[in-house]
Amino acid sequence: MEWSRRAFMKGSGLALFSASFGGTPLFLSRAADAANNPLAHSRRKVLVTIFQRGAMDGLMAVTPFNDPALAEARPNLFMHLTDPKNELTDLDGRFALHPSFADLAPLYKEGRLAIVHGVGSPNKTRSHFDAQDYMENGTPGVKGTRTGWLNRAVGLLGHEGTPFRSVALTRALPRAFYGKEPSIAVDDLRSFGIQVPNNPQAAEQVEEGFEAMYARSAKRLVQRVSEESFDAIELLEKIGVRDYKPAEGAKYPNTALGRRLQQIALLVKSDVGLEVAFTETGGWDTHVQQGTTTGSFQRRADEMSKSIAAFWTDLGTYQDDVVLMTMTEFGRTVHQNGSLGTDHGRGSCLFVLGNNVDGGKIHGNVPEKLVKDALEDRRDLPVTTDFRSVFADVAGKHLNIDRSHDIAMFPGWEGERFKVMT
């Protein structure tokens, strides 16, 4: 990508620079900018993805509370609707939301949140590594695929991007972002910049030194990339990444995921050209003492739902531009194991949140009774929906990628999109 510095500075970036100097409220200058400059990057559609590493137990997150077969298979883990201490949220008379996902219930009731149940990969691997690899490269069963599906999606957008087009709030570049489209991977946006330990005042001078040095470099690649980098650093300073105050009512948990989603919200609201964001949450591999209303599952669910709910509130008027989708590599066994946990399974569920989502519904197919004969390999929630059909619909519709490009987004896949967007 030959990102044009001038186009970027003339677009949203410049608006922000003047806003921060002149004290004009951001949203006003943004609106003015968008009105005056049709080339501005402002208000791009943004797809935010969260990978739940470790395989979330979809049957606990969104539980078929009437199923006696599940109750029998999980004597210690089944959650009865009638037990008041469970505080389940009945979604549709058949499924209920785990209490720690309660912050998502209002979004479901408002019709913004959709759940797809029984989703997973056509490849039967129960290895975390293989399944995550396949879900991120988008080619189940084929390991050699060099690129990630989100990078390919970005390549199909058909317009220029800024350095913030594709951002992963992760420590290392995620597999889904591998490919020729440039991405930024950074654990914490506050650390994106020149850092002089114990002497932050010196950082500016060192930064200027490097900037001048690279600007004069005959190595054209690093000359260009450094120019982008220093512009990006400057922009992050202007949008106030260090002292960002979320919108009123947005209470992010003080955790890695909370911070990461908060920073994604900031990027969205700052019109820096973000279009695809990725982050992740770990610890879903609940083999031991999974728990119900307390325990390892509950802690992860609580962090995740509070983070997402805060993110959504924080977006404010930007909600129209954003769709958030979760994913996990597979589900867990229907039966609990001997350590009061669950083992690697097949189907799980995922969440899609956005104003253009066919929400307030549980999509997909889950057997009426989770008896052995109804299970995949007689042990797991069957995969009834190919994750690619959901990803293609969400990314395709939200980012305006034509159906004819689905084969480029997911090489080797010729299925139909699974309708989860309106």
Place this chain on the structure above:
Amino acid sequence: MTLRFALVVLCCGALLGVAPANAELQLPYKAEGLSKEQAAAYLLERFAFGARPGEVEKVAQMGPEKWLAQQLAGNLPDAELDKSLEAFPALKMTQAEMQAIYVQNGRIRRILERQGVIDAAKMNRKEMNQKISVYRKKHGLLAQNALYNKELRGQKVMRAVYSENQLVEVLTDFWFNHFNVTTRDGGARSHVLTYERDAIRPNVLGKFRTILGATAKHPAMLYYLDNAQSRMASPPPRNQPRPKQEVASGEMGMDGGMDGGMMGAPAKAQPPPKNRRKYGLNENYARELMELHTLGVDGGYTQGDVTEVARVLTGWAAMPYNNARKNLEKQIANGSKRLIREGEFVFRRDWHDKKAKVVLGEKFPAGGGIEEGERVLDMLTKHPSTAHFISTKLARRFINDNPPEALIERMAKTFRKTDGDLAAVMATLSESREFWAEAKKRSKMKSPFELVVSSLRALEADVKNSQPMMSWFDRMGEPLYGYVPPTGFPDYAESWANSGTLIARMNFGIHLATGKIRGIELKQLSQDSTGLTTDEALAMYSKLLLPAQDTSAIASEVKESIPADAKRKEVQVISMLLGSPEFQYR
């Protein structure tokens, strides 16, 4: 060696137009306008991980030809390194010993559950962990991730910084990446140390066929690309197909690469499926064997060849580590004809597809066994596409991102004539005008690993603990042993330089110079030195970091960026030089 045999070797060498190993190398650096010092500095950037203080002069004095010949022999004594490697006990263990000592909590917990020491229904996690750590202490067990996070990564850094056999380390980095596997794969991770130690490093200056065979048979590759579970496709199962077992489930069960929040291993191994045999061909290894390891993507094979090679390789598996191991060992001891064991590799005739096959037009009659796979590896080694593909990748690493085709052709010719002698191919490369013409351009971007190691060598780092440094590799875009796809890290500048990683490179230099990377002390930076002026510091450190080069332009830029009243100017000088565009290239 008898005289007659020696003559035959010499004659063959002469006939083939290939220099025998003992012939003097001809390095045309003078023709490219380089002094001996410049040639030495260039060699140390390309065939080593950069120069240590005084090393350019040393190499120039002994002669670049002699230095390179030593490197191509790869057998200099390495006492200092060997001593520092004693900190990594796994390096001296067999795979089976490692498997017994480096174990996950989950495995211990299952043992304790069976013994009734742990009761998951009654104990909280803290109590369980306490029981586990008592058990660890009693039996001298170490954490499994110490094996691949601490020892594997640590030894890589130590060897690269301190080994006298620098070319062996550079090539180990290259060939590991060529035959990539990763510790992020739960099945492969505990085998990656022996993979590099046994399959890669000893073979980087030998025959290509040897390294190809060693990787093909190593459990790390067998698990990573699934050949360990590839079996004949039929007959149709009588029952419902069984799930794939969580491959040696004790070894999996991590959440696959997320940076935190591991919950430990599976509580219980899956109940063993009644029908253990799972039929089904897996083509992953067969495909990458041709596409990535030998022929190259346009190397002249078809999807049909992929399937046929996968069938040839059915039964190429790894010795398991659960109860099945004892069972197999017993069968082998009893002289079973169904099993052929070589170390941790095992050929299982009962999994092998015995029907006839056709690979790249050659017929394989029905009833074959392990020799079919060996024959395919021979064929692939001899195939002209392999010579060309390997030469291209080596030239890209050692010359530039778009190496000249004429040189690749000459390297490929050497490859073909020497039966894939990798040292001979490197000699051809080093003797080419094309190689030396690059010296003044310095157009090859350093990988993050090369950047770090060249910094540590130039500043004479005393690496007491390399662990605090590891996260820098992640930030700069090269998590060690952490590249997931089988391609390995792409070897061109665009893939290393993006907005995030370039800034991380600058920050790495600052942190190293200011002593903020724990575990590392720079001997070339005296801790109490306060006396250097900017000019003195520039004179000293530009010579160390960018030896035998004209550094006047960069020196004036660095000077501009340092205020006259700055304290410890040498620290700032080093920071700026390490982060400079010049130092990102070799």
